[in-house]
Amino acid sequence: MNFFKALFGGSEETPEQKQQADETRKFDMFKYDGVKAAKMGQHDYAVKCYKEALKIREDLEVRDYLAQSLIRTGQLAEAYEQLETLAAAEPENTAIFIQMAQVAHMMENYTAMAQACERALLIDNQNARAHYLYAQACIGQEDMINAIAMLTKAITLKDDMAEAYLLRGQTLLKMGDASGADGDCTRLLADYATNEDVLMLKARIERAKGNADAAIEAYGRVIDANPFCIDAFKERGALRYEKGDMAGAKEDAQHAMELEPKDMEAVNGEYSAEGIEQRTRQAYRNINPLGL
Numbered sequence: 001m002n003f004f005k006a007l008f009g010g011s012e013e014t015p016e017q018k019q020q021a022d023e024t025r026k027f028d029m030f031k032y033d034g035v036k037a038a039k040m041g042q043h044d045y046a047v048k049c050y051k052e053a054l055k056i057r058e059d060l061e062v063r064d065y066l067a068q069s070l071i072r073t074g075q076l077a078e079a080y081e082q083l084e085t086l087a088a089a090e091p092e093n094t095a096i097f098i099q100m101a102q103v104a105h106m107m108e109n110y111t112a113m114a115q116a117c118e119r120a121l122l123i124d125n126q127n128a129r130a131h132y133l134y135a136q137a138c139i140g141q142e143d144m145i146n147a148i149a150m151l152t153k154a155i156t157l158k159d160d161m162a163e164a165y166l167l168r169g170q171t172l173l174k175m176g177d178a179s180g181a182d183g184d185c186t187r188l189l190a191d192y193a194t195n196e197d198v199l200m201l202k203a204r205i206e207r208a209k210g211n212a213d214a215a216i217e218a219y220g221r222v223i224d225a226n227p228f229c230i231d232a233f234k235e236r237g238a239l240r241y242e243k244g245d246m247a248g249a250k251e252d253a254q255h256a257m258e259l260e261p262k263d264m265e266a267v268n269g270e271y272s273a274e275g276i277e278q279r280t281r282q283a284y285r286n287i288n289p290l291g292l
Contacts, residue, residue, distance in 0.1 A: 027056045043069040076107045094123045102134040110140030127160035180209040196225040212239050230259045
């Protein structure tokens with residue numbers, strides 16, 4: 001063998017080359033085992049594979065894969081750290097800051113979320129998603145005025161951004177602007193007439209306006225869209241109770257208790273079919289303590 005290497009000008013592999021080749025083989029093995037595991041939904045194992053790969057060599061693609069699997073396994077703080085490393089390596093990559101904001105939102109860390117959005121907007125101030133996420137951060141910090149401004153900007157940049165209309169409508173309603181909220185809701189109903197969240201917004205708007213019958217009808221449409229919507233049963237039942245419809249209120253309370261027995265049984269001792277009317281009254285006093 002040495003004769004042929006000498007004859008054709010070849011040389012034996014050095015220890016350094018052999019080590020490098022071995023590291024490359026191991027790196028590829030861990031990387032692609034991790035990718036395969038992630039595709040199969042085995043993210044705990046994928047995380048282990050990616051971490052082993054990164055011990056061998058720094059690789060932004062693997063670090064990104066690691067962040068995604070950490071998110072899937074609920075290890076949000078560690079996922080955020082991985083995204084910070086990616087952001088340091090690619091400071092002009094808006095998508096990384098968008099994902100940082102989304103992970104911060106999942107952690108309910110609205111300060112970090114706002115900072116990530118600001119960094120995204122410094123790169124691309126025409127990014128509708130960044131404005132939308134910034135609005136969510138503002139809401140988390142109870143800064144409703146700036147939230148509305150950010151949502152309006154997002155809608156201006158992307159006029160078919162349904163989630164921005166929905167969040168703005170919900171926020172306006174919380175601020176007491178039922179009329180403004182209704183405008184966004186009407187826009188959404190044109191395209192999403194059977195969407196549970198849109199119909200719930202409509203029901204709450206009508207309730208805020210004092211239109212009990214319209215609200216009850218809208219809650220019915222919510223329940224048609226999702227027969228397991230506990231809030232719709234509770235809120236419709238409260239309206240029925242206020243209108244003196246005890247049979248309707250009792251029916252809605254029964255549905256709510258069937259869907260959420262542990263929460264409802266706490267109203268008045270052990271849950272049973274007996275005493276339903278008394279628990280109905282108490283449940284709705286808890287929902288509406290002022291009796292409005």
